[in-house]
Amino acid sequence: MPADDLSLLQQAAHEAGEIALRHWRRDPQVWDKPGGAGPVTEADLAVNAHLETLLRGARPDYGWLSEESPDDPARLAAEYCFIIDPIDGTRAFIDGQPGFSSSLAIARGGRITAAVVHLPAQDLTYCAAETGPAALNGVAISASDHGFEDATVLTGKPGLDPAHWRGVAPPLLRKFRPSLAWRLCLVAEGRFDAALSVRPAWEWDIAAGSLIAERAGCRATELGGAPLRFNRPGARTDGLLVAGAALHGQMLAAMTPRKAAGAAQLDALPRGG
Template identity: 35%
Template sequence: MISELKIAKEAAIEAGGLILNYYKADYEIKEKGYHNPVTTADHAADTRLKEILIESRPDYGWLSEETIDSPDRLDKERIWVVDPLDGTKEFIEGVPHFVVSVALVENGDPIVGVLFNPVTEELFTASNGAGAFLDDKPIHCLTKDEVRAMVILNSRSETRRGLWAPFDGVFGELRAIGSVAYKLGLTAAGKADIFASLRPKNEWDICAGNCIINESGGKLIALNGAQRKYNQENTLITPGLVAGDI
């Protein structure tokens, strides 16, 4: 497992370096769908991640936000699940809330997770049974009994849409931050009490963060209470998600 974690870390850091070359520079922006942009940086990072990870482990499957999906992955025992740039909107806006997200899944369970923020140089890592780390220092989820004292990391876009307005005053603080994966890393590191999303997410958004949350003593569940098994034909997780020491 150490070798897989090492490969994932090296790949994430190298992809992050490519992304940083584009940050606040000139690059192409396209729309994959409504409010779903993709940039030259996304594609460059995706290409490099695939080169490193698949070259290192050619028998593993592949699922990435920026690669056309193949049903071949469904037959694989192990599969890389990546988001080369989680937080593309923030990247475009010049807000440093984005990460490279790399996970390794075995029989549906995330066993390696790496998140790298190339601007802040925060490196969140975890592997099954070995704990979670931020910059090589052990991390753990926070535990608070008083709901009104809790800090909740929620979505910038959901906040803009007014989806969190009914929760004003319920918690100690609603802190809107970009990138689902980054929020999971911060929650695992005890920078907040709970991560929550009211909208569906994809496997590549949360898989690495799920491993890191697990190894930091927390868990990630859908709002209906279900825990995710990864490498599904339908990669969308509904209705929303919550994570932390819950």
């Protein structure tokens, strides 16, 4: 990884946050994406345009994968690729809630090499490189070592459905935050014990947060335990489980064995998230 890639992402994330805050709580224009893919605002598009100009201008040979840009298959042949969610938690942003973030990552060979998740309304910046610690506002963070019983898990309501847990409700406490990228960072910070998605996850939602969690001591995998890989053709993962190593293993063992989704099934999902 070029030595200043992380610094570039940090600069870009803070500039993205400044743009987002100009629209936040100011009744931004909102559209619904086709195919039930969720809302998008003028702020999402403005942040995306700025990030693409800044980042691709600085690294013209890097590929580009963003929730708010048409997919360019040329990214698959690039050695490095930006993976960007301009505003993660758009519904929270629209509602005037502060729990939205910008999620910026760089992938190489299927792995994330640099990552930043920035929450401008809360002045929080999480970051990590492929070596060294994860940090929040410049201070190293680490995940919890909580066991399975009464662990706090950031997940949507379907996450604790007994259908996913060998027919019984697990002894876990469910919590929720609107930005998936932020959920992974909160687990990295040790404020919660695990993050779980029983539905396919988009790469732009989890790329940055997964590296931050890993560098804080977590294990981050697809729901069936397969390693996360990024800059794939469909830009999706088959669910997500992030937790400290012991808890991760305990949760996998307690869950109903999962039949992995094929690439065709994941690719058939509408773009968005």
